[in-house]
Amino acid sequence: MNPSLSKFMLARTPKHILHPKPTMNTAIPLNTGATIPALGLGTWQSAPGEVKAAVTHAIEAGYRHIDCAYCYQNEDEVGEALQDVIKRGIVKREELFITSKLWCTFHTRTEEGLQKSLDLLKTDYVDLYLMHWPVPMNPNGNHPLFPKLEDGSRDIDHSITHIDTWKNLENLIKSHPEKVKAIGVANYSVKYLEKLLPQASIVPAANQIENHPLLPQQEVYDYCKQKGIHITAYSPLGSTGSPLFKDETVLEVAKKHSVSAGCVLLSYHLARNSSVLAKSVTPSRIDENRKLIALDDSDLEKLASIPKKDGIKRFVYPPFGVNCGFPDKTDGIDLSG
Numbered sequence: 067m068n069p070s071l072s073k074f075m076l077a078r079t080p081k082h083i084l085h086p087k088p089t090m091n092t093a094i095p096l097n098t099g100a101t102i103p104a105l106g107l108g109t110w111q112s113a114p115g116e117v118k119a120a121v122t123h124a125i126e127a128g129y130r131h132i133d134c135a136y137c138y139q140n141e142d143e144v145g146e147a148l149q150d151v152i153k154r155g156i157v158k159r160e161e162l163f164i165t166s167k168l169w170c171t172f173h174t175r176t177e178e179g180l181q182k183s184l185d186l187l188k189t190d191y192v193d194l195y196l197m198h199w200p201v202p203m204n205p206n207g208n209h210p211l212f213p214k215l216e217d218g219s220r221d222i223d224h225s226i227t228h229i230d231t232w233k234n235l236e237n238l239i240k241s242h243p244e245k246v247k248a249i250g251v252a253n254y255s256v257k258y259l260e261k262l263l264p265q266a267s268i269v270p271a272a273n274q275i276e277n278h279p280l281l282p283q284q285e286v287y288d289y290c291k292q293k294g295i296h297i298t299a300y301s302p303l304g305s306t307g308s309p310l311f312k313d314e315t316v317l318e319v320a321k322k323h324s325v326s327a328g329c330v331l332l333s334y335h336l337a338r339n340s341s342v343l344a345k346s347v348t349p350s351r352i353d354e355n356r357k358l359i360a361l362d363d364s365d366l367e368k369l370a371s372i373p374k375k376d377g378i379k380r381f382v383y384p385p386f387g388v389n390c391g392f393p394d395k396t397d398g399i400d401l402s403g
Contacts, residue, residue: 087358087359087360088104088333088336088337088358088359088360089104089358090103090104090105090128090129090356090358091103091104091105091128091130091131092104092336094296094339094340094341095296096248096271096272096296097269097271097294097295097296098247098248098271100193100247100248100271102131102163102193102194102272102296102298102341103129103130103131103163103341104131104336104341104342104358105129105131105332105336105341105342105343105344105355105356105358106129106131106132106133106163106165106298106341106342106343106344107120107121107124107129107131107132107133107343107344107345107346107352108133108300108343108344108345109121109132109133109134109135109138109140109144109345110133110135110138110300110345111138111345112138112140112345112347113347114140114143115143116347117140117143117144117147117347118143118144118146118147118150119147119347120147120346120347120348120349120352121143121144121147121148122147122150122151123349123352124352125147125148125151125156125157125162126151126156127349127352127353127356128356129352129356130157130161130162130163131162131163131165131341132144132148132162132163132164132165133165133274133298133300133343134164134165134166134167134183134187135166135167135169135198136166136167136168136169136172136179136182136183136186137167137169137198137211139211141166141183141186141187142186144186144187145186145187145188145189146188148162148164148187148188148189149188159189159190162193163193163194164187164189164192164193164194165192165193165194165195165196165274165298166180166183166187166192166194166195166196167183167195167196167197167198167252168180168195168196168197168198168231168235169198169211170198170199170201170202170203170211171203171204171205171207171210171211171213172205173197173202173203173205173223173226173228173230173231173234174202174205174223174225174226174234175205176231176234176235176237176238177238177242180192180195180238180242180245180246181245183195184245190244190245191244191245191246191247192245192246192247193247193248194246194247194248194249194250194271194272195235195238195239195246195248195249195250196249196250196251196252196272196274197228197231197232197235197249197250197251197252198252198253199252199253200228200231200251200253200254200258200262201220201222201228202222202223202225202226202227202228202230202231203220203221203222203223204221204222204223205223207221208221228258228261228262229261229262229265229266232251232262232265232266232270233265233266235249236249236266236267236268239268248271248272249268249270249271250270250271250272250273250274250295250296251270251272251273251274252273252274252275253274253275253276254270254273254275254286255286256285256286256289259273259286259289259290259293259295263293269293269294269295270295271295271296272295272296272297272298273286273290273295273296273297273298274297274298274299274300274343275297275298275299275300276299276300276301276305277297277299277300277301277302277335277340278299278301278302278303278304278308278310278331278334279310279313279315279316279331279334279369279370279372279373280304280308280309280310280372280373281304281373282370282373287338287340291339296340296341297335297338297340297341298340298341298342298343299335299340299341299342299343300343300345302331302332302334302335302342302343302344303328303331303332304331310327310331311327311328312327313327313372315368315369315371315372316330316331316369316372318368319361319365319368319369322365323359323361325357325359326354328354328355329357329358329359330359330361330365330369332344332355332358333358333359333360333361334361334366334369336358336360336361337360337361337365337366338366
């Protein structure tokens, strides 16, 4: 097409067509041919006694994407909620997208790890099963989740690499396709992906990473886009104490659209064609997080300027979450990517 004609047509194309308003369940394609709902309910750090009610309310409010992990130690309550809403006819299992994750002490026991999550979640299958971190830990250590050596450092399992673990996941999906529909990774940098992909027979369907305007991880985002790997963003509002809610650029975009800063920070990921996880156990907040908008190119340009003045210059993987205390480097394994 003639370039001048293209510009002419684009200039006169309505904004609602160029930037359609996303919804919480906008279906984003995966490289498997399946789709993942744009907005998911995150269950990390959701306290015992709160998770079941939160998941139940979320599904009743229209959420269809629930993100879980064995390490969160609350999949039993999530399972109770899933069983409840399905029994009451609120939703069918096939209408839900459930993600779980293989924990580090199960890298040599992928089938066992999957089955534990399936039993806790009270479901026959998960839609996506992720390698939670590319760091195998001793399955026979002094703690079932966070084994330590005598010097206090993490007890790393040097008999296996994350590449071996991925091959175990590939075998899992080949031998038990009825139990897991897709496999992926989490907390993978470009460095780790570059080591993994040449030896993978299945390209990860997704890479779940911490992602927000202060931590755009553009290199990871671009690499995954090039390789057809979907990005799911966690901690989209920033980690604890994040200044994003008061950031002048975020507030400027929010004012332009007459929405909250939180709405902008969640919608940011949909504009990048990523899915996003919003974590809350408060019904009103769960409801509020459903309100998403279409950000235009100028909005994204403004948000992209944030890390240039305030961002994290070099991404270092968080230590398995704020409460886990996993060091940046452990016994020669560099987690910084």
